[in-house]
Each structure stands twice: as C-alpha cells, then as structure tokens.
Amino acid sequence: MNIYDVSKKAGVSIATVSRVLNGNANVSDKTKNKVLVAMKELDYTPNIFARGLGLNTMKTIGIMCSDSSDTYLANAVYYLEQELRRHNYDSILCCTGQDSETKKKYLDLLISKRVDGIILAGSQFVLNQPGSDNRYILNAAKEVPIVLANGFLPGKNIYSVMCNDTAAVYDATSRLIAAGRRQIVYLYTSTSYSGMNKLKGYKNALSDAGIPLREEWTHLCTKNIQRAKDYLNTLYDKGISFDAVVTSDDSLAVGAVKYAYEHRIAIPEQLQIIGYNNSVLANCTEPELTSIDSKVEQLSVKAVNILMQVLSGHDVPAENIIAADIIKRNTTNF
CATH class of the missing domain: 1.10.260.40 (lambda repressor-like DNA-binding domains)
Incomplete structure (x- = not known):
C-alpha cells in the first residue's frame, strides 16, 4: 500500500x-x-x-550521489546540505558509484531509515539506454517524495530541477560558429539525460549552421583530463583538423588545453575551447577556461526548496528549469 x-x-x-x-x-x-x-x-x-499526527518528525533528508570526489557533485552536496540545515533538516549522504544494484540498495536503505524525502544529485541515476529499468526510483517515490537535481524522470511524486543543457551548449557552439569556427569537436562524459541534452545542443547548432557532422568530431570518454588529451592526439595523428573544442565538463576542456600546449597550438587564435560547469578547474589552466556555468548552487537550493514545498503539502511543478550562462575567459575570442 x-x-x-x-x-x-x-x-x-x-x-x-x-x-x-x-x-x-x-x-x-x-x-x-x-x-x-x-x-x-x-x-x-x-x-x-x-x-x-503532529508528533516528532525525523527531519532528515537522504542525499545520493554517484561520486563525491567529482568536483560538480561535491559542490552540489555541499550546497544541498547547507540549504537543508537552513530549513532545520539533517541529511544522510550515500555515495553509490555507478553500479545499478548498488544505487537501488542505497535507495532502499534510505527509505528504511525513515527519511522524509530523497534528493538524487547528478544525472547518473536515471538510465536512458534502451531497455533501462528505472523502476527502483518509481517504486521509492511511492514512499517518499524524490527530487532529481540535474536529472529527469516522469513519475508520480518525482520532481526535477535541471539546467537547460541543450540551450547552453547550443549557444556556446553557435558563438564559435559565428566567430568563424567550422571544425568543432565535442567531447562528453555521459549518456545520461543531461549528457544527451548537451550533445543535442551541439548537433543542433551545427545543423542549423549547415555544417555536416563528422563522426570523429564527437567522442564519449570518461571524465578524465588525460583521456580527453589522448583522443585529441589521436585526431592529430590521423591528420583530422579541428579549430574548436566544446566539452560537457571542465576536466575534458583541461585535456584540450594540455593537448594544445603539447603541439604548440595557440589558444584562442588557432584553437578555441569551452568547458562546462564553471568549476575551479576553469581558473587553474593557462589560459583560463571559458566555461558554461550550470548554476550548481542555484540548482541545489532550488531542489531543496521544492522538496520543502512538497513536504508542506504544496503543489509543485514536476519540471523546473534553470538557465545557464557562458563565463568568458581566455580560451575563446568570440
């Protein structure tokens, strides 16, 4: 029941x-x-x-993230916990890794702890591949409200707060095209809902500009600086030219900067680079990275406030969108 x-x-x-x-x-x-x-x-x-019944509540919210060492997720967890404390709620954090069974296990654990609600931080919890099974989230939502911070899953008692990833990457890619770049590589880390929306923005920008998409220009790799650099080196060795790189995460953009440094390619004159998330990494490169600010603090605060409204019995929209900004630094000259 x-x-x-x-x-x-x-x-x-x-x-x-x-x-x-x-x-x-x-x-x-x-x-x-x-x-x-x-x-x-x-x-x-x-x-x-x-x-x-007006008795003591647990006043506790469960937070799940796949990897607390990830810069974006670490920031998200920090802001979630800060905002929950502001509402006088405690939190239980579970770091699940990527294994589906482990995610389900931790979700069941949080429900057994009688938490008042659960926030899933990051886009890795909803599976989007054909045949993927998201019933563990749908079933959990029958017991407590669930808020997806940067994810989306239609279902009762499930609420989503998302950055408009498609529009953000579309805008960034379009700016590069307007600046004369026609050979734009896109590196991404995930096939999650967020990851696919970012990829869609890139493809739409090329299509609207009449630029044919080459298969080698898009590459799925792990969130790893060296892997991004290695792939760009592979293109270089094959003689596949490119004049810009857009990435789904700042770590991949750092790999692009390292690639350019290794081959003495001038940034931004010969190669323009745009990262994503506007993390601390954007300030650690030379030149500093232009990056899309996905508003992790605003998104996290919004996620908590939505959950508080749900727990208070208010009607809340199932989908909530936050617009991103491009923070221009020295890896672009548009």
Missing part, C-alpha cells in the same frame, strides 16, 4: 493526503478524518506518518 492507494480510498487528491500527513492546518477536520480512516482500513503506515 502507498499514498496513491490512500488517495483513491479516501476520494481525495494525493496533495491532500500529503497535507494531512504533514499536519497542514488548511485541511478540514472532515477531510482529515476521511484520510485517516482510509489509512487505517488499508493498514498503511508511511515513513512520515509521525509528522502527520
């Missing part, structure tokens, strides 16, 4: 059940009694039932 069964049994909306569970004063006694009777008849005891 779950909150949807209670909603159907009581003849009220899911939002109304949530308001009753959270002790919202705007629910009439008659409606509250209908919900409580339905819960009793269904023998339903949700994780947040104690709060619904």
